[in-house]
Amino acid sequence: MEKYSVELKPKEEKKEQKLPPLEKAEKGKVVMRFAPNPNGPPTLGSARGIVVNDEYCKIYDGKFILRFDDTDPRTKRPLLEAYEWYLEDCEWLNAKPDEVVYASKRIPIYYEYCERLLEMEKAYPCFCSREEFKKFRDTGEECPHRNIPAEDALEIWEKMLNGEFEEGQVVIRIKTDMKHKDPAIRDWVAFRIIYEDHPLVGDEFCVWPTLDFESAIEDHLLGITHIIRGKDLRDSELRQRYIYRYFGWDYPITKHWGKVSIHEFGRLSTSELRREIEAGNYEGWDDPRLPTIRALRRRGFRPEAIRNFILSLGVGENDVSVSVKNLYAENRKLIDPIANRYFFVWDPVKIKIEGLEEEVEVKIPLNPTKGGFRVLKGMRDIYICREDFERFEEGDLVRLKDFCNVRLVDKENAVFEFEGFELKDVKKGKNIIHWLPTEGVVECHVLGIERNYEGLAEKNSLNDLGNVVQFERFAFCRLESFDDKLRAIYTHP
RNA sequence: GCUCCGGUGGUGUAGCCCGGCCAAUCAUACCGGCCUUUCGAGCCGGUGACCCGGGUUCAAAUCCCGGCCGGAGCACCA
DSSP, X not given: OTTSOOOOOOOOOXXXXXXXXXXXXXXXXXXXXXXXXXXXXXXXXXXXXXXXXXXXXXXTTOEEEEEEOOOOSSTTOOOHHHHHHHHXXXXXXXXXXXXXXXXXXXXXXXXXXXXXXXXXXXXXXXXXXXXXXXXXXXXXXXXXXXXOOHHHHHHHHHHHHTTOSOTTTOEEEEOOOTTXXXXXXXXXXXXXXXXXXXXXXXXXXXXXXXXXXXXXXXXXXXXXXXEEEEGGGHHHHHHHHHHHHHHTOOOOEEEEEOOEEETTTEEOOHHHHHHHHXXXXXXXXXOTTSOBHHHHHHHTOOHHHHHHHHHHTXXXXXXXXXXXHHXXXXXXXXXXXXXXXXXXXXXXXXXXXXXXXXXXXXXXXSOTTTOOEEEEEEOSEEEEEHHHHHXXXXXXXXXXXXXXXXXXXXXXXXXXXXXXXSOOSOOSSTTEEOOEESSSEEEEEEEOSSOOEEEEEEGGGGXXXXXXXXXXXXXXXXXXXXXXXXXXXEEEO
Protein backbone atom coordinates (compact mmCIF):
# COMPACT_ATOMS: atom_id res chain seq x y z
CA MET A 1 0.00 0.00 0.00
CA GLU A 2 2.71 2.44 0.91
CA LYS A 3 4.47 1.68 -2.29
CA TYR A 4 2.27 4.24 -3.98
CA SER A 5 2.33 6.81 -1.26
CA VAL A 6 5.46 8.55 -2.35
CA GLU A 7 5.66 11.93 -0.72
CA LEU A 8 4.58 14.86 -2.75
CA LYS A 9 7.66 16.73 -3.64
CA PRO A 10 6.79 20.37 -4.07
CA LYS A 11 8.50 21.30 -7.28
CA GLU A 12 10.56 24.09 -5.89
CA GLU A 13 10.12 27.26 -7.79
CA LYS A 14 13.31 28.80 -8.91
CA LYS A 15 13.03 32.38 -7.89
CA GLU A 16 15.05 33.59 -10.82
CA GLN A 17 13.82 36.66 -12.55
CA LYS A 18 11.82 35.74 -15.59
CA LEU A 19 12.26 39.05 -17.37
CA PRO A 20 15.25 41.23 -18.16
CA PRO A 21 15.60 44.33 -15.96
CA LEU A 22 13.67 47.38 -16.96
CA GLU A 23 15.61 50.42 -17.99
CA LYS A 24 15.72 53.16 -15.34
CA ALA A 25 13.27 51.38 -13.13
CA GLU A 26 13.23 52.26 -9.47
CA LYS A 27 11.62 50.00 -6.96
CA GLY A 28 8.34 51.43 -5.79
CA LYS A 29 8.16 54.07 -8.48
CA VAL A 30 7.21 52.09 -11.56
CA VAL A 31 3.78 52.71 -13.05
CA MET A 32 2.73 50.64 -16.04
CA ARG A 33 -0.44 49.97 -17.88
CA PHE A 34 -2.13 47.57 -20.18
CA ALA A 35 -4.42 49.45 -22.53
CA PRO A 36 -6.74 47.27 -24.60
CA ASN A 37 -9.74 48.19 -26.65
CA PRO A 38 -12.42 45.87 -25.31
CA ASN A 39 -13.85 44.82 -28.63
CA GLY A 40 -13.68 41.15 -27.73
CA PRO A 41 -12.45 38.97 -24.91
CA PRO A 42 -8.79 38.82 -23.93
CA THR A 43 -6.79 36.32 -25.94
CA LEU A 44 -3.39 34.80 -25.47
CA GLY A 45 -2.16 37.90 -27.29
CA SER A 46 -3.75 40.24 -24.75
CA ALA A 47 -2.44 38.04 -21.99
CA ARG A 48 1.03 39.00 -23.05
CA GLY A 49 0.26 42.65 -22.42
CA ILE A 50 -1.36 41.82 -19.12
CA VAL A 51 1.23 39.41 -17.84
CA VAL A 52 4.41 41.18 -18.89
CA ASN A 53 3.28 44.56 -17.58
CA ASP A 54 1.99 43.04 -14.39
CA GLU A 55 5.13 40.99 -13.90
CA TYR A 56 7.31 44.07 -14.13
CA CYS A 57 5.07 45.84 -11.65
CA LYS A 58 5.46 42.91 -9.32
CA ILE A 59 9.24 42.90 -9.72
CA TYR A 60 9.50 46.62 -9.00
CA ASP A 61 6.65 47.00 -6.49
CA GLY A 62 4.98 49.17 -9.06
CA LYS A 63 1.45 50.14 -9.87
CA PHE A 64 -0.43 48.31 -12.59
CA ILE A 65 -3.21 50.12 -14.40
CA LEU A 66 -5.78 48.65 -16.72
CA ARG A 67 -6.93 51.32 -19.12
CA PHE A 68 -9.64 50.81 -21.68
CA ASP A 69 -8.68 52.67 -24.84
CA ASP A 70 -12.21 52.63 -26.12
CA THR A 71 -12.49 55.85 -28.09
CA ASP A 72 -13.72 54.49 -31.36
CA PRO A 73 -17.42 53.73 -31.22
CA ARG A 74 -17.52 52.52 -34.80
CA THR A 75 -14.62 50.80 -36.51
CA LYS A 76 -13.40 48.94 -33.48
CA ARG A 77 -16.55 49.22 -31.48
CA PRO A 78 -16.18 48.09 -27.88
CA LEU A 79 -18.26 45.18 -26.70
CA LEU A 80 -20.08 45.96 -23.48
CA GLU A 81 -19.53 42.52 -21.95
CA ALA A 82 -15.86 42.62 -22.79
CA TYR A 83 -15.08 45.27 -20.17
CA GLU A 84 -16.06 42.77 -17.52
CA TRP A 85 -14.18 39.99 -19.26
CA TYR A 86 -10.96 41.93 -19.08
CA LEU A 87 -11.43 42.54 -15.38
CA GLU A 88 -12.19 38.89 -14.77
CA ASP A 89 -9.37 37.53 -16.85
CA CYS A 90 -6.80 39.90 -15.38
CA GLU A 91 -7.74 38.79 -11.94
CA TRP A 92 -7.69 35.15 -12.95
CA LEU A 93 -4.23 35.64 -14.41
CA ASN A 94 -3.16 36.93 -11.03
CA ALA A 95 -2.74 40.40 -12.50
CA LYS A 96 -5.43 42.35 -10.74
CA PRO A 97 -5.01 46.00 -11.70
CA ASP A 98 -4.45 48.59 -8.99
CA GLU A 99 -6.54 51.03 -10.95
CA VAL A 100 -8.98 50.84 -13.84
CA VAL A 101 -9.49 53.72 -16.24
CA TYR A 102 -12.10 54.11 -18.96
CA ALA A 103 -11.00 56.54 -21.64
CA SER A 104 -14.53 56.99 -22.94
CA LYS A 105 -15.54 58.41 -19.56
CA ARG A 106 -12.78 60.99 -19.64
CA ILE A 107 -13.39 62.63 -22.99
CA PRO A 108 -13.79 66.17 -21.57
CA ILE A 109 -10.25 65.96 -20.22
CA TYR A 110 -8.93 65.31 -23.69
CA TYR A 111 -10.95 68.25 -24.99
CA GLU A 112 -9.21 70.55 -22.53
CA TYR A 113 -5.78 69.55 -23.69
CA CYS A 114 -6.87 69.88 -27.27
CA GLU A 115 -8.01 73.43 -26.63
CA ARG A 116 -4.68 74.29 -25.10
CA LEU A 117 -2.91 72.95 -28.14
CA LEU A 118 -5.20 74.96 -30.40
CA GLU A 119 -4.47 78.08 -28.40
CA MET A 120 -0.77 77.40 -28.72
CA GLU A 121 -1.28 76.87 -32.43
CA LYS A 122 0.25 73.43 -32.11
CA ALA A 123 -2.92 71.86 -33.44
CA TYR A 124 -5.36 72.97 -36.11
CA PRO A 125 -8.66 72.05 -37.67
CA CYS A 126 -8.13 70.58 -41.10
CA PHE A 127 -10.78 70.42 -43.78
CA CYS A 128 -8.79 68.32 -46.23
CA SER A 129 -10.27 65.02 -47.29
CA ARG A 130 -8.12 61.98 -46.57
CA GLU A 131 -7.01 61.86 -50.17
CA GLU A 132 -6.16 65.53 -50.26
CA PHE A 133 -4.16 65.35 -47.12
CA LYS A 134 -2.36 62.23 -48.22
CA LYS A 135 -0.97 64.26 -51.09
CA PHE A 136 0.35 66.91 -48.73
CA ARG A 137 1.79 64.28 -46.49
CA ASP A 138 3.51 62.49 -49.32
CA THR A 139 4.99 65.64 -50.78
CA GLY A 140 5.77 67.21 -47.42
CA GLU A 141 3.80 70.36 -48.10
CA GLU A 142 1.72 72.19 -45.56
CA CYS A 143 -2.01 72.06 -46.08
CA PRO A 144 -3.87 75.35 -46.40
CA HIS A 145 -5.54 74.97 -43.01
CA ARG A 146 -2.32 74.57 -41.12
CA ASN A 147 -1.99 78.24 -40.35
CA ILE A 148 -5.49 79.05 -39.25
CA PRO A 149 -5.13 81.55 -36.38
CA ALA A 150 -5.88 80.25 -32.89
CA GLU A 151 -9.09 82.24 -32.46
CA ASP A 152 -10.60 80.90 -35.63
CA ALA A 153 -9.41 77.42 -34.82
CA LEU A 154 -11.06 77.57 -31.41
CA GLU A 155 -14.27 78.75 -32.98
CA ILE A 156 -14.28 75.86 -35.42
CA TRP A 157 -13.52 73.46 -32.57
CA GLU A 158 -16.52 74.82 -30.69
CA LYS A 159 -18.71 74.14 -33.68
CA MET A 160 -17.35 70.64 -33.97
CA LEU A 161 -18.33 69.93 -30.40
CA ASN A 162 -21.77 71.38 -31.03
CA GLY A 163 -22.32 69.00 -33.87
CA GLU A 164 -22.35 71.66 -36.55
CA PHE A 165 -20.21 69.64 -38.96
CA GLU A 166 -20.71 66.47 -40.86
CA GLU A 167 -18.61 63.42 -40.24
CA GLY A 168 -15.41 63.64 -42.23
CA GLN A 169 -15.77 67.32 -42.87
CA VAL A 170 -13.10 68.41 -40.44
CA VAL A 171 -10.53 66.86 -38.12
CA ILE A 172 -8.05 68.22 -35.60
CA ARG A 173 -4.45 67.62 -36.52
CA ILE A 174 -1.37 67.90 -34.37
CA LYS A 175 1.41 69.94 -35.92
CA THR A 176 4.55 67.93 -36.23
CA ASP A 177 6.85 68.54 -39.14
CA MET A 178 5.59 68.22 -42.69
CA LYS A 179 9.16 67.51 -43.72
CA HIS A 180 9.65 64.76 -41.19
CA LYS A 181 11.59 62.01 -42.91
CA ASP A 182 8.97 59.48 -41.95
CA PRO A 183 5.72 60.43 -43.66
CA ALA A 184 3.83 58.47 -41.03
CA ILE A 185 4.64 61.14 -38.49
CA ARG A 186 3.52 64.19 -40.43
CA ASP A 187 0.60 66.13 -38.89
CA TRP A 188 -1.49 63.32 -37.55
CA VAL A 189 -5.15 63.29 -36.60
CA ALA A 190 -6.04 63.79 -32.96
CA PHE A 191 -9.83 64.21 -33.15
CA ARG A 192 -12.49 63.24 -35.62
CA ILE A 193 -16.26 63.45 -35.75
CA ILE A 194 -18.27 60.28 -35.31
CA TYR A 195 -22.01 60.34 -34.80
CA GLU A 196 -22.56 56.98 -33.20
CA ASP A 197 -23.66 55.73 -29.80
CA HIS A 198 -20.87 54.47 -27.65
CA PRO A 199 -21.67 51.24 -25.79
CA LEU A 200 -20.57 52.78 -22.51
CA VAL A 201 -21.34 56.49 -22.72
CA GLY A 202 -24.08 56.64 -25.33
CA ASP A 203 -24.43 59.68 -27.57
CA GLU A 204 -22.86 62.17 -25.20
CA PHE A 205 -20.02 62.96 -27.59
CA CYS A 206 -19.59 63.34 -31.30
CA VAL A 207 -15.94 64.36 -31.35
CA TRP A 208 -13.66 61.46 -30.49
CA PRO A 209 -9.91 61.43 -29.87
CA THR A 210 -7.74 58.96 -31.73
CA LEU A 211 -5.71 56.45 -29.81
CA ASP A 212 -2.53 58.41 -30.27
CA PHE A 213 -4.00 61.49 -28.64
CA GLU A 214 -5.95 59.85 -25.88
CA SER A 215 -3.10 57.58 -24.99
CA ALA A 216 -0.55 60.38 -24.98
CA ILE A 217 -2.58 62.45 -22.54
CA GLU A 218 -3.49 59.53 -20.31
CA ASP A 219 0.01 58.17 -20.05
CA HIS A 220 1.11 61.51 -18.71
CA LEU A 221 -1.88 62.02 -16.43
CA LEU A 222 -1.55 58.53 -15.01
CA GLY A 223 2.15 58.99 -14.39
CA ILE A 224 3.13 56.03 -16.53
CA THR A 225 6.88 55.48 -16.28
CA HIS A 226 7.30 52.57 -18.68
CA ILE A 227 5.32 51.40 -21.66
CA ILE A 228 5.67 47.95 -23.11
CA ARG A 229 3.48 47.15 -26.06
CA GLY A 230 3.48 45.68 -29.54
CA LYS A 231 5.81 47.11 -32.14
CA ASP A 232 2.85 48.05 -34.29
CA LEU A 233 2.59 51.07 -32.00
CA ARG A 234 6.21 52.04 -32.39
CA ASP A 235 5.43 55.13 -34.49
CA SER A 236 2.94 56.26 -31.90
CA GLU A 237 5.82 57.24 -29.76
CA LEU A 238 7.28 59.47 -32.44
CA ARG A 239 3.91 61.13 -32.98
CA GLN A 240 3.09 61.53 -29.31
CA ARG A 241 6.45 63.00 -28.46
CA TYR A 242 5.36 66.20 -30.20
CA ILE A 243 2.57 66.66 -27.69
CA TYR A 244 4.95 65.92 -24.85
CA ARG A 245 7.34 68.50 -26.19
CA TYR A 246 4.61 71.17 -26.50
CA PHE A 247 3.52 70.60 -22.92
CA GLY A 248 7.02 70.10 -21.56
CA TRP A 249 6.37 66.59 -20.34
CA ASP A 250 8.73 63.62 -20.20
CA TYR A 251 7.87 60.68 -22.35
CA PRO A 252 7.81 57.29 -20.60
CA ILE A 253 10.47 54.73 -21.38
CA THR A 254 9.22 52.40 -24.06
CA LYS A 255 9.84 48.87 -25.21
CA HIS A 256 8.14 47.06 -28.05
CA TRP A 257 7.70 43.41 -28.78
CA GLY A 258 7.04 41.62 -32.04
CA LYS A 259 4.02 39.69 -33.11
CA VAL A 260 3.21 36.36 -31.60
CA SER A 261 1.68 33.66 -33.64
CA ILE A 262 0.97 30.24 -32.34
CA HIS A 263 1.28 27.43 -34.86
CA GLU A 264 -1.95 25.81 -33.86
CA PHE A 265 -3.96 29.00 -33.49
CA GLY A 266 -2.47 31.29 -36.10
CA ARG A 267 -2.36 35.02 -35.60
CA LEU A 268 -4.24 36.20 -32.59
CA SER A 269 -6.50 38.87 -33.92
CA THR A 270 -9.68 39.65 -32.06
CA SER A 271 -11.49 40.92 -35.10
CA GLU A 272 -10.76 37.72 -36.95
CA LEU A 273 -12.02 35.57 -34.11
CA ARG A 274 -15.15 37.65 -34.00
CA ARG A 275 -15.82 37.01 -37.65
CA GLU A 276 -15.30 33.28 -37.22
CA ILE A 277 -17.70 33.13 -34.31
CA GLU A 278 -20.32 35.19 -36.06
CA ALA A 279 -19.99 32.89 -39.04
CA GLY A 280 -20.94 30.04 -36.73
CA ASN A 281 -17.64 28.22 -37.00
CA TYR A 282 -17.25 28.26 -33.24
CA GLU A 283 -19.73 27.91 -30.41
CA GLY A 284 -18.77 31.13 -28.68
CA TRP A 285 -15.91 33.04 -27.15
CA ASP A 286 -15.13 30.16 -24.83
CA ASP A 287 -15.09 27.47 -27.48
CA PRO A 288 -12.16 25.26 -26.41
CA ARG A 289 -10.60 25.51 -29.83
CA LEU A 290 -10.13 29.26 -29.42
CA PRO A 291 -7.09 31.09 -28.01
CA THR A 292 -9.15 33.24 -25.67
CA ILE A 293 -8.32 33.30 -22.00
CA ARG A 294 -11.80 32.17 -21.10
CA ALA A 295 -11.51 29.17 -23.38
CA LEU A 296 -8.19 28.26 -21.83
CA ARG A 297 -9.64 28.65 -18.38
CA ARG A 298 -12.53 26.44 -19.35
CA ARG A 299 -10.12 23.83 -20.56
CA GLY A 300 -8.50 23.78 -17.16
CA PHE A 301 -5.24 25.59 -17.74
CA ARG A 302 -3.61 27.05 -14.67
CA PRO A 303 -3.06 30.80 -14.76
CA GLU A 304 0.52 30.26 -13.66
CA ALA A 305 1.13 28.06 -16.70
CA ILE A 306 -0.07 30.80 -19.01
CA ARG A 307 2.10 33.35 -17.24
CA ASN A 308 5.16 31.15 -17.49
CA PHE A 309 4.49 30.43 -21.12
CA ILE A 310 4.18 34.11 -21.95
CA LEU A 311 7.21 35.07 -19.95
CA SER A 312 9.23 32.41 -21.77
CA LEU A 313 8.59 34.36 -24.97
CA GLY A 314 10.66 37.23 -23.66
CA VAL A 315 10.24 40.83 -24.75
CA GLY A 316 12.28 40.87 -27.93
CA GLU A 317 11.36 42.86 -30.96
CA ASN A 318 11.44 39.99 -33.40
CA ASP A 319 8.27 38.12 -34.23
CA VAL A 320 7.78 34.82 -32.54
CA SER A 321 6.05 31.79 -33.84
CA VAL A 322 5.70 29.20 -31.17
CA SER A 323 3.87 25.94 -30.64
CA VAL A 324 1.13 25.52 -28.02
CA LYS A 325 3.06 22.46 -26.96
CA ASN A 326 5.15 24.84 -24.89
CA LEU A 327 2.03 25.98 -23.09
CA TYR A 328 1.01 22.37 -22.62
CA ALA A 329 4.37 21.56 -21.11
CA GLU A 330 4.10 24.45 -18.66
CA ASN A 331 0.65 23.39 -17.62
CA ARG A 332 1.63 19.74 -17.34
CA LYS A 333 4.34 20.61 -14.84
CA LEU A 334 1.68 22.10 -12.62
CA ILE A 335 -1.14 19.61 -12.96
CA ASP A 336 0.65 16.32 -13.35
CA PRO A 337 1.38 15.98 -9.62
CA ILE A 338 -2.19 16.76 -8.61
CA ALA A 339 -4.49 15.52 -11.36
CA ASN A 340 -6.21 12.28 -10.47
CA ARG A 341 -6.07 9.47 -12.98
CA TYR A 342 -9.12 7.73 -14.33
CA PHE A 343 -10.02 5.45 -17.16
CA PHE A 344 -11.94 6.78 -20.10
CA VAL A 345 -12.79 4.31 -22.84
CA TRP A 346 -13.72 5.99 -26.07
CA ASP A 347 -15.45 4.13 -28.89
CA PRO A 348 -15.93 1.25 -26.45
CA VAL A 349 -16.01 -2.41 -27.47
CA LYS A 350 -17.46 -4.90 -25.02
CA ILE A 351 -15.33 -7.96 -24.56
CA LYS A 352 -15.75 -11.14 -22.54
CA ILE A 353 -13.10 -12.71 -20.34
CA GLU A 354 -13.56 -16.44 -20.32
CA GLY A 355 -12.22 -18.34 -17.36
CA LEU A 356 -12.38 -15.51 -14.84
CA GLU A 357 -13.79 -17.33 -11.82
CA GLU A 358 -15.12 -14.47 -9.79
CA GLU A 359 -15.40 -10.75 -9.72
CA VAL A 360 -12.57 -8.95 -8.00
CA GLU A 361 -12.06 -5.55 -6.51
CA VAL A 362 -9.34 -3.75 -8.44
CA LYS A 363 -7.50 -0.97 -6.65
CA ILE A 364 -5.78 1.49 -8.89
CA PRO A 365 -3.60 4.44 -7.86
CA LEU A 366 -5.29 7.80 -8.18
CA ASN A 367 -2.07 9.69 -8.72
CA PRO A 368 1.46 8.33 -8.85
CA THR A 369 2.97 11.08 -6.75
CA LYS A 370 0.09 11.99 -4.48
CA GLY A 371 -1.06 8.49 -3.69
CA GLY A 372 -4.60 7.31 -3.03
CA PHE A 373 -6.74 4.74 -4.78
CA ARG A 374 -9.89 4.32 -6.66
CA VAL A 375 -11.70 1.00 -7.04
CA LEU A 376 -13.09 -0.71 -10.12
CA LYS A 377 -14.94 -3.97 -10.36
CA GLY A 378 -12.93 -6.57 -12.24
CA MET A 379 -15.49 -8.70 -14.03
CA ARG A 380 -16.08 -10.92 -17.04
CA ASP A 381 -17.68 -8.29 -19.22
CA ILE A 382 -15.58 -5.24 -19.74
CA TYR A 383 -15.03 -2.45 -22.24
CA ILE A 384 -11.88 -1.52 -24.04
CA CYS A 385 -11.18 1.07 -26.73
CA ARG A 386 -11.98 0.00 -30.24
CA GLU A 387 -8.65 1.44 -31.26
CA ASP A 388 -6.88 -1.01 -28.95
CA PHE A 389 -9.11 -3.94 -29.83
CA GLU A 390 -8.50 -3.57 -33.54
CA ARG A 391 -4.76 -3.76 -33.05
CA PHE A 392 -4.81 -7.16 -31.43
CA GLU A 393 -4.71 -10.50 -33.17
CA GLU A 394 -5.78 -13.84 -31.89
CA GLY A 395 -3.15 -15.23 -29.56
CA ASP A 396 -2.00 -11.81 -28.35
CA LEU A 397 -1.46 -11.42 -24.64
CA VAL A 398 -2.85 -8.23 -23.20
CA ARG A 399 -2.50 -6.67 -19.76
CA LEU A 400 -5.59 -4.95 -18.47
CA LYS A 401 -3.87 -2.33 -16.39
CA ASP A 402 -3.84 -3.14 -12.66
CA PHE A 403 -6.29 -5.99 -13.22
CA CYS A 404 -5.18 -9.12 -15.04
CA ASN A 405 -3.66 -10.65 -18.14
CA VAL A 406 -5.91 -11.92 -20.90
CA ARG A 407 -5.32 -13.52 -24.26
CA LEU A 408 -7.40 -12.86 -27.32
CA VAL A 409 -8.84 -16.16 -28.48
CA ASP A 410 -11.76 -15.19 -30.66
CA LYS A 411 -11.62 -11.81 -32.27
CA GLU A 412 -14.85 -12.30 -34.19
CA ASN A 413 -16.82 -12.53 -30.94
CA ALA A 414 -14.48 -10.42 -28.84
CA VAL A 415 -13.62 -13.22 -26.48
CA PHE A 416 -10.48 -13.21 -24.36
CA GLU A 417 -9.16 -15.90 -22.06
CA PHE A 418 -8.14 -15.24 -18.50
CA GLU A 419 -4.40 -15.77 -17.96
CA GLY A 420 -3.85 -14.69 -14.36
CA PHE A 421 -3.65 -11.68 -12.12
CA GLU A 422 0.10 -11.60 -11.77
CA LEU A 423 1.89 -8.85 -13.57
CA LYS A 424 4.17 -10.86 -15.79
CA ASP A 425 4.89 -11.39 -19.45
CA VAL A 426 3.39 -8.03 -20.29
CA LYS A 427 5.21 -5.61 -18.06
CA LYS A 428 5.36 -2.71 -20.33
CA GLY A 429 4.48 -1.42 -23.72
CA LYS A 430 1.46 -0.97 -25.88
CA ASN A 431 -0.17 -4.16 -24.66
CA ILE A 432 -0.92 -2.66 -21.30
CA ILE A 433 -4.28 -1.08 -21.84
CA HIS A 434 -6.93 0.57 -19.78
CA TRP A 435 -10.42 -0.86 -19.51
CA LEU A 436 -13.76 -0.40 -17.79
CA PRO A 437 -16.29 -2.76 -16.21
CA THR A 438 -19.91 -2.71 -17.25
CA GLU A 439 -20.87 -1.42 -13.82
CA GLY A 440 -19.79 1.75 -12.09
CA VAL A 441 -19.36 3.71 -15.28
CA VAL A 442 -20.99 6.77 -16.77
CA GLU A 443 -21.35 7.90 -20.31
CA CYS A 444 -18.80 10.51 -21.14
CA HIS A 445 -18.47 13.06 -23.87
CA VAL A 446 -15.16 14.79 -24.41
CA LEU A 447 -15.24 18.08 -26.25
CA GLY A 448 -11.98 17.95 -28.11
CA ILE A 449 -9.82 20.20 -30.22
CA GLU A 450 -9.54 18.19 -33.39
CA ARG A 451 -12.55 16.00 -32.76
CA ASN A 452 -14.97 15.04 -30.01
CA TYR A 453 -15.06 11.68 -28.26
CA GLU A 454 -17.97 9.54 -27.06
CA GLY A 455 -17.35 6.84 -24.54
CA LEU A 456 -17.49 5.70 -20.95
CA ALA A 457 -15.68 6.91 -17.87
CA GLU A 458 -15.31 5.64 -14.34
CA LYS A 459 -18.07 6.76 -12.05
CA ASN A 460 -15.29 7.50 -9.57
CA SER A 461 -14.28 10.47 -11.64
CA LEU A 462 -17.44 12.29 -10.54
CA ASN A 463 -15.55 13.08 -7.34
CA ASP A 464 -13.40 15.34 -9.47
CA LEU A 465 -16.16 17.30 -11.12
CA GLY A 466 -14.80 20.73 -11.96
CA ASN A 467 -11.19 19.56 -11.78
CA VAL A 468 -8.65 18.56 -14.31
CA VAL A 469 -8.01 14.84 -14.34
CA GLN A 470 -5.87 12.63 -16.48
CA PHE A 471 -7.70 10.06 -18.48
CA GLU A 472 -4.92 7.52 -18.72
CA ARG A 473 -3.48 6.89 -22.12
CA PHE A 474 -5.68 9.68 -23.44
CA ALA A 475 -5.08 13.18 -22.16
CA PHE A 476 -5.67 15.63 -19.37
CA CYS A 477 -9.27 16.77 -19.37
CA ARG A 478 -11.36 19.08 -17.29
CA LEU A 479 -14.59 17.54 -16.05
CA GLU A 480 -17.04 20.31 -16.68
CA SER A 481 -20.45 18.96 -15.73
CA PHE A 482 -22.60 15.93 -15.24
CA ASP A 483 -26.18 15.78 -16.36
CA ASP A 484 -27.29 12.83 -18.42
CA LYS A 485 -23.64 12.17 -19.03
CA LEU A 486 -20.27 13.37 -17.93
CA ARG A 487 -19.08 16.27 -20.03
CA ALA A 488 -15.37 16.81 -20.22
CA ILE A 489 -13.16 19.18 -22.13
CA TYR A 490 -9.86 18.18 -23.61
CA THR A 491 -7.05 20.07 -21.96
CA HIS A 492 -3.92 18.67 -23.55
CA PRO A 493 -1.90 15.45 -23.74
C1' G B 1 8.09 53.47 -52.71
C1' C B 2 9.32 56.21 -47.93
C1' U B 3 10.59 55.41 -42.52
C1' C B 4 11.94 52.21 -38.62
C1' C B 5 13.22 47.48 -36.40
C1' G B 6 15.04 42.56 -36.17
C1' G B 7 18.02 37.95 -37.71
C1' U B 8 21.37 32.50 -31.81
C1' G B 9 19.79 24.61 -32.63
C1' G B 10 13.14 22.15 -35.55
C1' U B 11 10.70 26.03 -32.11
C1' G B 12 11.13 29.88 -28.30
C1' U B 13 14.80 32.10 -25.23
C1' A B 14 19.65 33.82 -22.38
C1' G B 15 24.15 36.21 -23.75
C1' C B 16 25.04 41.43 -27.42
C1' C B 17 24.78 47.82 -24.49
C1' C B 18 30.24 47.22 -21.03
C1' G B 19 34.61 42.07 -26.89
C1' G B 20 37.94 37.25 -23.81
C1' C B 21 35.22 33.23 -18.25
C1' C B 22 30.58 31.13 -24.90
C1' A B 23 33.54 24.44 -28.25
C1' A B 24 27.20 29.46 -26.12
C1' U B 25 22.00 29.26 -21.20
C1' C B 26 17.27 27.35 -20.20
C1' A B 27 12.85 25.33 -22.06
C1' U B 28 10.21 22.81 -25.73
C1' A B 29 10.43 19.41 -29.80
C1' C B 30 12.89 15.07 -31.62
C1' C B 31 15.71 10.44 -30.71
C1' G B 32 17.33 6.66 -27.21
C1' G B 33 17.13 4.35 -22.41
C1' C B 34 14.38 3.53 -17.68
C1' C B 35 9.58 2.42 -14.97
C1' U B 36 6.23 -4.35 -10.40
C1' U B 37 1.67 -1.79 -14.66
C1' U B 38 -0.19 5.36 -18.40
C1' C B 39 5.76 3.66 -24.40
C1' G B 40 -0.29 9.16 -25.50
C1' A B 41 2.06 10.49 -18.63
C1' G B 42 6.61 10.41 -15.56
C1' C B 43 12.18 9.88 -14.88
C1' C B 44 17.26 9.84 -17.14
C1' G B 45 20.45 10.68 -21.25
C1' G B 46 21.63 12.26 -26.33
C1' U B 47 21.44 15.06 -31.15
C1' G B 48 21.06 20.06 -32.39
C1' A B 49 22.39 27.11 -33.34
C1' C B 50 25.60 32.44 -33.30
C1' C B 51 22.12 34.77 -41.61
C1' C B 52 26.37 35.71 -45.34
C1' G B 53 30.87 38.48 -46.68
C1' G B 54 34.48 41.88 -45.35
C1' G B 55 36.84 45.01 -41.49
C1' U B 56 38.78 46.48 -36.39
C1' U B 57 41.38 43.50 -32.54
C1' C B 58 46.16 39.39 -29.50
C1' A B 59 40.76 38.04 -29.16
C1' A B 60 33.95 39.06 -32.07
C1' A B 61 27.60 35.83 -31.19
C1' U B 62 29.09 40.49 -29.03
C1' C B 63 32.02 46.54 -32.22
C1' C B 64 32.06 48.76 -37.70
C1' C B 65 30.71 48.43 -43.08
C1' G B 66 28.16 45.96 -47.10
C1' G B 67 24.74 42.21 -48.65
C1' C B 68 20.70 38.83 -48.06
C1' C B 69 16.27 37.49 -45.46
C1' G B 70 12.13 38.64 -42.22
C1' G B 71 8.78 42.13 -39.78
C1' A B 72 6.28 46.81 -38.53
C1' G B 73 4.34 51.83 -39.64
C1' C B 74 2.89 55.18 -43.66
C1' A B 75 -5.93 55.28 -41.49
C1' C B 76 -10.72 60.52 -39.58
C1' C B 77 -8.44 51.47 -36.31
C1' A B 78 -6.75 50.25 -31.92
